Ligand code: GDP
């Protein structure tokens with residue numbers, strides 16, 4: 101399973117690899133806003149699963165917020181390498197001194213992880229591999245060996261990087277190897293890994309997970325799925341996850357929350373015809389996010405049935421190790437049945453959006 105760049109970058113960052121400042125945008129307006137937040141020239145990057153976006157016109161530069169709007173407008177909704185671009189990553193533009201290449205793949209023929217690295221990284225790496233293969237070094241690791249700092253230094257020395265960078269680069273290799281193992285990856289790649297005046301930064305991030313390991317990478321699978329259009333999901337800066345059935349209702353929920361002083365952590369629209377299974381998926385996505393302290397589930401049943409929602413909520417409460425409180429607003433189709441199910445299980449709920457939003461904000465204050 102391929103992982104989008106913006107999710108891969110979050111993972112790399114968690115492992116201690118430096119990545120540029122960035123934020124996802126789904127509209128030109130949002131891209132403009134992010135660009136002005138970043139406050140310097142940005143790169144607008146199409147979030148599709150295929151590589152080679154640079155050469156295909158999927159990476160654009162913008163010097164100011166207005167230009168970010170124009171460039172995002174050009175990319176969003178276009179088709180690139182057979183994928184429709186629904187999201188762009190708006191990222192601070194780096195002043196690149198040099199572009200390196202670093203990748204870890206599982207070499208199935210010898211059943212070992214293979215690390216490849218080069219000081220000639222960037223969009224022409226395929227040409228380098230074909231015409232100057234000696235510029236890409238290969239390093240096999242015994243699968244049972246722990247990755248030690250000297251492995252990283254050996255790789256950096258073989259690449260030929262300046263002495264002053266050997267330890268730093270070795271540390272990046274080590275961190276990428278940790279990602280590779282932790283996430284059952286078949287590929288973890290940084291191209292380009294850039295050298296700037298501020299240090300070594302991953303300007304791109306590629307991650308593919310072994311399909312046979314997906315059962316133990318569930319939260320990653322869920323995160324990746326939402327970007328495939330199953331739900332409309334946007335991660336935000338706050339700590340209260342807002343889930344709603346329908347984009348309008350989800351947005352109203354967010355507004356109501358803000359009115360009472362709360363900060364949304366997500367916008368997650370489960371769509372109109374949501375089933376019990378969808379509720380479970382949506383709740384699992386948000387409660388596995390460490391930034392989420394409280395969940396505000398805002399349901400006004402139409403095609404979505406309140407009893408399905410109630411059963412989904414109970415499934416999650418029963419199964420969850422995370423003790424994230426879920427505040428529920430539940431009305432609409434089959435509301436008597438839905439509310440009865442919750443009452444019987446001792447789970448409280450509200451019938452008005454205002455009351456639920458207020459409660460979510462209060463609960464969150466208590467937690468922090
Ligand atoms: P890919 O073509 O899909 O692999 O997309 P990348 O994220 O690797 O971007 C392609 C190229 O755009 C890189 O090799 C860089 O040369 C350039 N690029 C990407 N981000 C930046 C940046 O922040 N600053 C500058 N100057 N160039 C960048």
Ligand code: MN
Pocket residue numbers: 152291292304
């Ligand atoms: Mn790249």
